[in-house]
């Protein structure tokens with residue numbers, strides 16, 4: 001029993017050892033299943049852990065990828081949104097008000113100066129070109145006749161617009177120019193009734209200018225344009241669209257061109273007022289070059305001693321003359337008579353005298369009594385073109 005008992009454990013152990021293969025199917029099965037289960041569980045656990053780790057790393061991957069996608073979409077979307085907002089009508093309207101955007105808007109043409117009639121200027125003051133005091137009588141300056149001026153004169157506008165006038169040059173020439181024509185219609189008409197030939201200079205803003213000019217020409221007078229320019233005195237008004245020293249060059253160009261276009265058939269241009277403007281060389285050069293391009297002559301009214309009008313005209317090779325006497329700086333018949341006597345003296349002394357008057361009662365009546373006696377005193381009454389021709393020694 002005891003052996004059996006010993007054997008039994010031995011056998012049992014042996015059996016256990018040897019019987020692993022035989023009796024294992026029977027007695028050892030629960031331990032193997034448990035181990036396998038453990039192994040399976042461990043494997044599952046490992047698999048789970050690995051899957052978890054893989055999942056965790058995949059989650060991290062997807063999270064990172066998602067973040068990148070979000071970043072790209074965010075940046076791209078933001079850019080698109082910004083573009084869409086910039087292109088929206090409201091934003092565009094706001095940006096139009098900025099200077100660079102305004103440049104892309106269609107540009108309105110610059111306003112072209114247009115001379116209105118005197119009826120549109122109810123507050124225009126009555127002119128007095130004397131500027132407060134009588135101006136000196138000028139002697140003829142030594143002529144600086146350039147070959148350019150003489151050559152350019154052959155078929156120039158001023159020659160074609162000159163009235164027919166035979167000048168034998170045997171007598172001193174007197175030229176009477178009446179400025180400021182066309183505004184005061186009744187007095188302008190009375191000027192036209194004076195013995196011809198006078199030279200009548202019309203303001204570019206006079207009413208029915210072409211008709212008035214035609215009527216003047218029909219009476220045997222020569223035509224000029226009276227171009228308004230800035231005076232020294234700030235209280236004097238040269239009228240609309242005058243040439244001012246404060247204007248830019250292209251504005252001077254536009255105003256001059258508009259005045260030159262105001263009527264046709266004139267020979268020369270002279271300055272209305274302009275005691276300030278005619279001393280300003282850049283402006284005078286611009287204005288005179290435009291006149292020269294149209295074949296016109298220049299009469300410097302010499303409303304200021306420092307006027308550069310004559311000098312610039314000489315430099316340009318442009319036909320020009322200077323005013324010698326102002327007839328009515330003092331508006332009285334006696335004074336006009338004295339100035340007419342002075343005109344005679346200047347003409348005798350230098351062969352030519354150019355006197356400027358205005359459509360004033362005193363001037364008109366003094367001229368009416370003086371003009372008919374000129375020939376008897378040995379003078380010849382002629383138009384401004386005759387004085388220019390004498391200066392250029394033409395014909």
Ligand SMILES: [Zn+2]
Pocket residue numbers: 129179180226271272273
């Ligand atoms: Zn004037």
